[in-house]
Structures are given as C-alpha cells and as structure tokens.
Amino acid sequence: MTGFLRAHGYEMARLTFEHLWLTLFAMLLATVIGLPLGIVLSRRPRLAKPIIGFANVLQTVPSLALFGLLLPVPWLGENAARLAILALTGYALLPILRNTYAGIRSIDPTLTDIATALGMTARQRLLKVELPLSASVILAGLRTATVTCVGVATIAAAIGAGGLGELIFRGVASVDNGLVLGGAIPAALLALLADAALGFAEKKLTVKRA
Amino acid sequence: MAIAAVEFDALSLVLSGGRSILSGIHLAIEQGSTTALLGRSGSGKTTLLRMVNAMAAPTAGEARVMGEPVASQDCTSLRRGIGYVIQETGLFPHMTIERNVGLPLEMAGASKTQIATRVAELLPMVGLEGTSFARRYPWQLSGGQRQRVGLARALAADPPILLMDEPFGALDPVTRVEMQEMMASLIERLHKTVLLVTHDLEEALYLAQRVIFLEGGRVVADLPSNKVMPSSDPHVRQYIRAVRHNHRNHEETAS
Ligand SMILES: Nc1ncnc2c1ncn2[C@@H]1O[C@H](COP(=O)(O)OP(=O)(O)OP(=O)(O)O)[C@@H](O)[C@H]1O
Ligand SMILES: [Mg+2]
Numbered sequence: 001m002t003g004f005l006r007a008h009g010y011e012m013a014r015l016t017f018e019h020l021w022l023t024l025f026a027m028l029l030a031t032v033i034g035l036p037l038g039i040v041l042s043r044r045p046r047l048a049k050p051i052i053g054f055a056n057v058l059q060t061v062p063s064l065a066l067f068g069l070l071l072p073v074p075w076l077g078e079n080a081a082r083l084a085i086l087a088l089t090g091y092a093l094l095p096i097l098r099n100t101y102a103g104i105r106s107i108d109p110t111l112t113d114i115a116t117a118l119g120m121t122a123r124q125r126l127l128k129v130e131l132p133l134s135a136s137v138i139l140a141g142l143r144t145a146t147v148t149c150v151g152v153a154t155i156a157a158a159i160g161a162g163g164l165g166e167l168i169f170r171g172v173a174s175v176d177n178g179l180v181l182g183g184a185i186p187a188a189l190l191a192l193l194a195d196a197a198l199g200f201a202e203k204k205l206t207v208k209r210a
Numbered sequence: 211m212a213i214a215a216v217e218f219d220a221l222s223l224v225l226s227g228g229r230s231i232l233s234g235i236h237l238a239i240e241q242g243s244t245t246a247l248l249g250r251s252g253s254g255k256t257t258l259l260r261m262v263n264a265m266a267a268p269t270a271g272e273a274r275v276m277g278e279p280v281a282s283q284d285c286t287s288l289r290r291g292i293g294y295v296i297q298e299t300g301l302f303p304h305m306t307i308e309r310n311v312g313l314p315l316e317m318a319g320a321s322k323t324q325i326a327t328r329v330a331e332l333l334p335m336v337g338l339e340g341t342s343f344a345r346r347y348p349w350q351l352s353g354g355q356r357q358r359v360g361l362a363r364a365l366a367a368d369p370p371i372l373l374m375d376e377p378f379g380a381l382d383p384v385t386r387v388e389m390q391e392m393m394a395s396l397i398e399r400l401h402k403t404v405l406l407v408t409h410d411l412e413e414a415l416y417l418a419q420r421v422i423f424l425e426g427g428r429v430v431a432d433l434p435s436n437k438v439m440p441s442s443d444p445h446v447r448q449y450i451r452a453v454r455h456n457h458r459n460h461e462e463t464a465s
C-alpha cells in the first residue's frame with residue numbers, strides 16, 4: 001500500500017486534480033447554460049418538451065461513443081481536454097435544465113400571483129420568490145449532474161484527456177489491479193464527497209411549507 | 211364631489227372562447243368607503259377585484275383608479291399602491307414574518323431599520339402582540355395568525371386602497387368574528403377605500419356601507435347596507451333567506 005503510494009502517489013494526486021478540473025469546468029459551463037435556459041423554458045412550457053427531450057437524448061448516448069463521435073469534429077478534436085469538457089457538459093446539462101424547469105414550474109401559482117400583485121417586477125419575482133423556492137430542487141439537479149460528471153470523466157482518459165481514468169485504463173491494459181483501484185477509489189471518493197456536500201446544501205435550502 | 215377611488219366604466223370581459231365573465235359593469239367607489247361584493251361562486255367577484263390592480267384586463271370598457279385608467283398606468287407602481295389580501299394568504303414560506311410584512315417597503319427601497327420599525331408597529335395593529343412573531347416563519351403560525359400577517363403586509367406601505375378577497379373565509383367562526391371586529395376598527399381608524407369580496411351577508415353588513423350583488427358577471431343589486439334587509443329585490447332576498455335559514459337552524463339546535 002505505502003509502496004504503491006510511493007510509486008504512484010504523485011501521479012494519483014495530479015490525475016485527481018485533473019479529474020476535478022475537468023468536472024468543475026464542465027459543471028460551470030452546464031450551469032451557465034442550463035440554469036438560464038431552464039428559467040426561460042419555465043416561461044415557455046411549450047418549448048420545454050422538445051428542448052428537454054433533446055437533452056434527454058444526449059444523456060442516453062453512451063459516453064465512449066460520444067467521445068468517439070466528437071473526435072473528428074474540427075476545432076474540438078484538436079484538444080482532448082476541450083472535447084472531454086464539452087461532452088461532460090452535455091451530460092450535466094439535462095439534470096440541471098430539467099430540475100430548474102421543474103423546480104420553478106412546481107411553485108404554488110398563488111405565490112407567484114401574489115408576488116406580481118405586490119408590485120414585483122419579473123426580475124424581482126425571479127430573485128426574491130422563484131429561485132429561492134426552487135433552490136433545493138435546482139441543487140438536487142446540480143448534485144446529479146456532478147456525480148454523473150465525475151463518473152463519465154473517467155472515460156475521458158480513453159481519448160487522452162487525462163483524469164483518473166488514465167490509471168484505470170492503464171491498469172486494465174497491463175492487468176494491474178492496483179492501478180485500477182488507484183484510479184477507481186479516488187474517483188469514487190470524489191463522487192461521494194460531491195454527493196454529500198451538495199446533498200447537505202440541498203437540505204439547508206429546502207423550504208418548510210405552511 | 212371628490213373623484214372616485216375606483217371606477218368601472220362599461221367594463222366587460224369576454225374570454226376568447228366567447229364566454230362572458232363580466233358584462234357592462236358600471237360602478238363608482240367612493241374614497242374612504244367600504245364596499246362589499248357579494249355573489250355566488252363563479253359570479254365574477256375575484257375577477258372584478260383583479261381589474262383594479264391590473265391582475266386582470268377587460269376586453270371592453272375600463273377600470274379607473276383615482277381617475278386614471280388602469281391600462282394607462284405603470285402596473286408595478288399601481289400595484290404597490292394597492293393592498294391585496296387573499297383567502298390563501300399567499301405568505302412566502304421562505305421568508306420570516308418580518309420580511310413577508312415588509313415586502314412592499316423592501317420594494318419601495320426602504321432600509322432594513324425602517325422596515326423593522328414599521329413591522330413592529332404593524333403587527334400589534336393586526337393583533338399580533340409580542341416580539342417573537344417577527345422572527346418566525348409562516349409554518350410556525352396558525353391559520354388565523356397567518357391571515358393577520360397577510361393583512362399587515364397589505365397595510366405595510368399604507369396604500370389608500372385595499373382589495374380583500376374573502377379574507378376571513380377559511381377561519382373558524384370565533385376567529386372570524388375576532389378578525390371582523392379588528393377589521394372594523396382598522397377601517398374606522400385608517401380611512402382606506404376597501405373593496406371586500408365575501409360570501410357572508412352578515413359580514414358585508416357589519417363592515418361595509420354599501421353592498422353590491424353580482425350574478426353571472428352582472429351587477430344585479432347595489433344598495434346601501436341599511437337598505438339590504440328591507441329590500442324586496444329577489445336577488446337580495448335569496449341572501450337574506452340564507453341568513454335567516456342559518457339562524458333558524460341555530461335556534462332549533464339550541465332549544
Ligand atoms: N384565468 C381564467 N381563465 C378562464 N376563466 C376564468 C379565469 N379566472 C376565472 N375564470 C372564470 O370566470 C368566472 C368568474 O370567476 P371568479 O373567480 O371571478 O368568480 P368568484 O365570484 O370570485 O367565485 P368564488 O366565489 O368561487 O371565488 C368563473 O366562471 C371562472 O371559471
Ligand atoms: Mg373568488
């Protein structure tokens with residue numbers, strides 16, 4: 001164990017950091033796209049079905065296939081990390097989009113009505129009423145997205161984007177279980193950690209109803 | 211004569227399907243008066259009330275507030291000048307009572323201390339004594355207390371007009387009478403123009419100087435309170451019969 005860490009510890013740390021970086025970057029992108037889009041769709045439920053449907057389809061494409069399909073795309077294919085981040089963003093998009101939409105749509109219409117009747121502008125209503133009331137649902141979406149991303153990011157190593165998958169793939173190729181675990185365990189820990197932290201925040205933001 | 215606080219001028223609402231919700235409403239509501247709107251479920255009371263704060267728009271005719279057509283006013287500033295109380299209270303579950311009550315002031319840009327001061331003065335006014343209420347959340351209050359908070363919020367920015375849609379409808383009879391008494395003293399003290407939707411003729415007669423009866427989106431009777439009981443209008447008689455019926459039942463169970 002200590003021997004393994006002495007031999008691979010530095011690499012594990014580097015790859016964990018890389019893994020984290022891929023995930024965070026993709027989550028940032030997916031949130032920047034998914035949250036506003038979810039808000040817009042909650043105003044136009046007619047558009048919601050096709051767009052959420054599309055995100056749904058994206059979600060079902062096997063990750064290895066998606067990486068492979070994107071590889072020949074000109075600008076994307078040039079840089080493995082760039083490609084990996086974009087693919088991960090695609091996977092993270094659906095839970096964020098769907099939960100933002102569902103969270104806002106599930107607010108008691110009496111409350112949005114009274115917010116308007118109190119003289120709130122659309123922006124005030126969004127910031128003071130709709131987002132706080134759907135925060136826990138949106139956060140649940142972010143949690144699902146993060147855990148998915150951490151998992152899928154291990155596959156990114158297949159196209160040379162780095163991350164903990166690199167240890168796993170190398171371990172599989174050289175029939176070295178130690179290497180496989182050296183990649184799998186930190187990846188699992190990352191997912192658990194993200195799940196716990198975001199789960200905690202979700203609980204904190206849950207609103208008690210009268 | 212002073213201009214009417216609220217006016218409906220040939221106001222009608224016909225839905226796109228052709229169903230008529232309100233037709234040819236002509237009314238002038240005097241400043242500082244309390245007017246009750248009565249009518250059976252679906253007669254258009256809520257819709258008429260919402261014409262005043264631009265939460266509904268007519269398809270013909272217009273509503274005017276202080277002489278100004280509602281349609282030509284800025285919605286948000288119009289609404290901020292009109293208190294609105296509903297049966298469901300509409301308190302925001304993620305905000306403390308203080309924040310809920312202070313919302314109209316928050317939107318007017320008042321400071322935190324200004325809001326706290328005003329809320330501390332409003333809560334006792336609606337019968338919520340003690341400092342603890344301000345920090346609580348809606349789920350920590352009883353239905354009657356929440357209703358009082360809703361009223362306090364409507365009064366927060368001291369709006370000249372108050373719209374009340376069955377504000378006491380969901381309360382038990384004892385709390386209801388308590389609230390009516392409090393409302394009566396508030397009305398006397400604050401000189402608001404109040405439009406009160408209710409199903410209860412006795413409540414209407416107790417609180418309002420004028421009672422308007424709606425049916426199928428039309429005004430079918432419009433009387434000063436003291437002319438209601440002697441009225442021979444068939445629409446009005448229906449309500450009086452309903453009240454008498456209740457009383458007779460009570461007397462029968464008592465004997
Ligand atoms: N947004 C809407 N779209 C379509 N029809 C509506 C809408 N709001 C109300 N209506 C219809 O307009 C009519 C009047 O409704 P309104 O809510 O004004 O009645 P009300 O007198 O307040 O009834 P209640 O005593 O039950 O509250 C009803 O037939 C109702 O179905
Ligand atoms: Mg109604």
